[in-house]
Amino acid sequence: MSGITCKFGGTSLADAACVRQVESIIKSKAERRFVVPSAPGKRNPQDKKITDLLLAWHNLAREGLDASQVSGIIRERFTELASALGVNFNIQAELDCIESQAALYEEPDFMASRGEYLNGRLISELLNATFVDPAECIKFDAEGALDPVTYELLAKRLEGPGLFVVPGFYGAQPDGRVKTFSRGGSDVTGSIVARASNSDLYENWTDVSGFLMADPRIVSNPKRIAEVTYAELRELSYMGANVLHDEAIFPVRDKGIPINIRNT
Ligand code: ASP
Numbered sequence: 001m002s003g004i005t006c007k008f009g010g011t012s013l014a015d016a017a018c019v020r021q022v023e024s025i026i027k028s029k030a031e032r033r034f035v036v037p038s039a040p041g042k043r044n045p046q047d048k049k050i051t052d053l054l055l056a057w058h059n060l061a062r063e064g065l066d067a068s069q070v071s072g073i074i075r076e077r078f079t080e081l082a083s084a085l086g087v088n089f090n091i092q093a094e095l096d097c098i099e100s101q102a103a104l105y106e107e108p109d110f111m112a113s114r115g116e117y118l119n120g121r122l123i124s125e126l127l128n129a130t131f132v133d134p135a136e137c138i139k140f141d142a143e144g145a146l147d148p149v150t151y152e153l154l155a156k157r158l159e160g161p162g163l164f165v166v167p168g169f170y171g172a173q174p175d176g177r178v179k180t181f182s183r184g185g186s187d188v189t190g191s192i193v194a195r196a197s198n199s200d201l202y203e204n205w206t207d208v209s210g211f212l213m214a215d216p217r218i219v220s221n222p223k224r225i226a227e228v229t230y231a232e233l234r235e236l237s238y239m240g241a242n243v244l245h246d247e248a249i250f251p252v253r254d255k256g257i258p259i260n261i262r263n264t
Contacts, residue, residue: 003033006203007168007190010041010049012264013119016084021264023126025205026163034158034197035165037123038186039115040077050074050115051169051183058111061102071099078118087125094118110178113170116186120167129163138171138192140179146171146192154196166193187245191259195251202252202259204244209263211236211243233259 008022026032039050053074060067075095082091098114105111117133124131137153140146150171158164168186173179181188187204194202211233214222228236230253237246243261252259 002031002198002200004029004031004201004203005034005036005190005194005197005199006032006205007036007186007193008038008264009186009204009206010038010051011207012041012205013037013039013123014041014043014047016081018264019081019085019123019126022123022205025264026127031200032203033163034193034199035123035127035129035163036168036186036190036193037116037119037165038168039119040081048073050077050119051112054111054115055108057102058108061111062106064103067102071102078122082122085122085126087122089121089125091118091122094121105177107177107179109170109180112180113167113178116167116169120165124163124165127163127165129165130160132157132164132166134166134170134189135172135176135178138189140171140173142174144173144179147174150192151196154193155198158193158197164197181245181247184245185247187248188251191248191251194257195255198255199257202257203262204248204259205262205264206243207263208243208261210261211241 006026012022013019026035041049053070057067057070057074060070078091078095082089102111121131137150137157139150166189168189170178170180190202190204209224211225211228212222213225216222230249234246234249237244
């Protein structure tokens with residue numbers, strides 16, 4: 001396999017217009033075959049991220065409290081998204097299924113992962129792509145570390161022609177229960193998919209134009225860093241540069257796959 005893995009962040013997938021833009025980015029280059037979406041993010045500064053809403057839903061459901069307001073907002077956003085994209089996908093049935101499991105697990109991981117899952121389903125319909133559920137091939141060991149068997153399992157699922165969509169942010173524990181990476185973890189999924197698919201490039205599509213030399217909220221007009229080593233990138237991410245999850249560097253670094261930060 002070869003090609004390009006492209007991960008799209010939540011603000012790049014916040015509504016149907018953003019998703020259409022992402023569709024045109026993917027279709028503009030035949031090499032872009034492995035697509036890793038985040039959950040829909042904020043459409044404006046006052047808006048809520050789907051993942052935050054799902055976590056709120058989980059907490060209320062676990063406490064036996066009324067979660068209808070938060071679940072209603074989530075339903076509305078996904079229903080709107082599905083109809084605006086005109087995809088042939090039973091979003092109501094999926095949402096009902098999530099609702100029936102909202103109070104099932106003590107840990108928030110399953111609920112937190114549903115934003116990526118649903119977005120992945122919608123986007124794979126839109127692109128006519130093969131949907132790959134990470135719960136079946138991104139595996140954690142009993143200590144919560146990534147199990148290297150992941151690369152074999154995922155490589156098998158990514159064989160064959162066409163486009164593949166692998167939702168970001170989650171995988172499964174040895175007993176099959178869903179487990180997420182830490183927040184912002186779709187970047188890590190992107191890196192794992194790039195390595196498993198033996199991609200030539202890992203494109204990380206976000207809402208910033210690359211790495212800046214200083215925090216733009218503090219220093220006005222900082223210069224862009226054209227190229228950094230994996231070690232420098234890891235250091236910057238670890239120290240708080242909010243562009244890439246610090247754990248996203250290892251899987252691609254081991255194979256020397258370059259990461260390209262792009263602005264949708
Ligand atoms: N949706 C998850 C989060 O908000 C993961 C991600 O976007 O990378 O943290």
